[in-house]
Amino acid sequence: MQNTFEYFLDQLINGVTLGSIYGLIAIGYTLVYGIIGMINFAHGEIFMIGAFVSIITFLTLGIMGITWVPLALVIVLVMSMAVTSVYGWTLERVAYRPLRGSPRLAALITAIGMSIFLQNYVQLLQGARTKPIQPVITGGMELMSSKMPDGGTYVVSLSYLQAIILILTIVLMTVFTIIITRTPLGRAQRACEQDRKMAALLGVNVDRTISLTFVMGAALASVAGTIFLIRYGVIDFFVGFLVGVKAFTAAVLGGIGSLPGAMLGGLLIGIIEAFWSGYFTVEYKDVAAFGILVLVLIFRPTGLLGKPDIEKV
């Protein structure tokens, strides 16, 4: 364990890129929870579908001979966002809207049911085997290097892949923060969160606003799916489960319902996981993330940036 700082930096970069994936998915959990007060347990599967649409698009582009990486990546992102949004929209329209106003438990069980349904649906269509993809983006840049005592050099590098993930995440999160805080759509969403009936009295189409919230969440999750695919190179119909649960953990850690909370929570979970694997053992990295969640919730039941539910109206 020499070159402690370089090693630390390495883990940090890993953690932040991993955290990007969790954060992008966590936003979907948090937006949906904010607006209709339900945990959309099928959101992890929406992410998984995003990853599948991405791999199908990549392979199709390969067959068509479009291999110039920037172009291919843009097409994949757009396709994946578009198709996955349709899934998100349909999910709300078919499974959740009819249950609006019914007990929370009904919606929760439906969400779990939809999660299982979507897993089986993809398994049927795409098979149960893992799907690999060739590395899409290779190479990187050297951030720093130092001599090790045994004469070798330790190089901290940022791969182009990681750089793209970071830039993509920062851009998307900025854009979504602006949408939520500054645009009429975002105001309508927050109005529906706080008082749906009043929002309707002012002329907000509440159903459409809720649909758009699902679409936004799905679009972000699909980008996470693309990132997951190009980073890990393999996916299967089950990837949505664990990643989804961790993104959900991130949303709760940050304070469910809070947009900055979801981003912060995602980042933290990613970093915790990376450091745990880097310094201790890979085996217990999942336990570490959940352990931190439990600890935080004991001291701050509303999560790091969450607000208490009770408000003077």
Add this chain to the structure above:
Amino acid sequence: MLEIRGVHTFYGNIEALKGVDLDVHEGEIVTLIGANGAGKSTLLMTVCGSPQAQRGSVTYEDTEITRMATFDIVRLGIAQSPEGRRIFPGMTVLENLQLGAITTNPDFFEDDVAKVFDLFPRLKERSNQRGGTLSGGEQQMLAIGRALMSRPRLLLLDEPSLGLAPLIVKNVFRVIEKINKEGITVFLVEQNAYHALRIAHRGYVMANGKILKSGTGKELLADPSVRAAYLEGG
């Protein structure tokens, strides 16, 4: 302008409106008074389709709106400042006003906000404060201001004077008259029957989900049974 005919509204099995007939003509201030639980707020909300009338009809400027969605109804030019004010507590005064303007052309926004701030200078000072932290009176001003932002032609006000100090009550009624003079028709629900009937062209008295009486503001003010029931000490 607004025609309510034989309207019955239910909450589950409770029949809150039992056949209400009522008219509001263009340019008027019409007030609806009645005891607690009479169904006044229910009537205002039924006009906006939330809840919808089970029987009967609501017509606004020759369009039947009985079965229309709330957000479509208000787009026809009806705005409501509802019971309990329902300010969005987590949003600033300005954002609340922006939400009021959601159905209008964004180009009008600056002018309309200026008008609202003109009516309620207090709101201007607080424009970046969160709605939930405003005082009751300020919330009331914001609720009225927010309703005005949609440039309504018919304004529904549910107890705008509730919980306000006498001086502010006076001011609110002055504002209502001013709004009306500028061409907005007002349908006003009030407990404060004395003030309401004084500024109203016509009034209705409601009890147990039915209209008991109607007449001009003056007539109702002079009516002994109305005085006994709603104006003692007022």
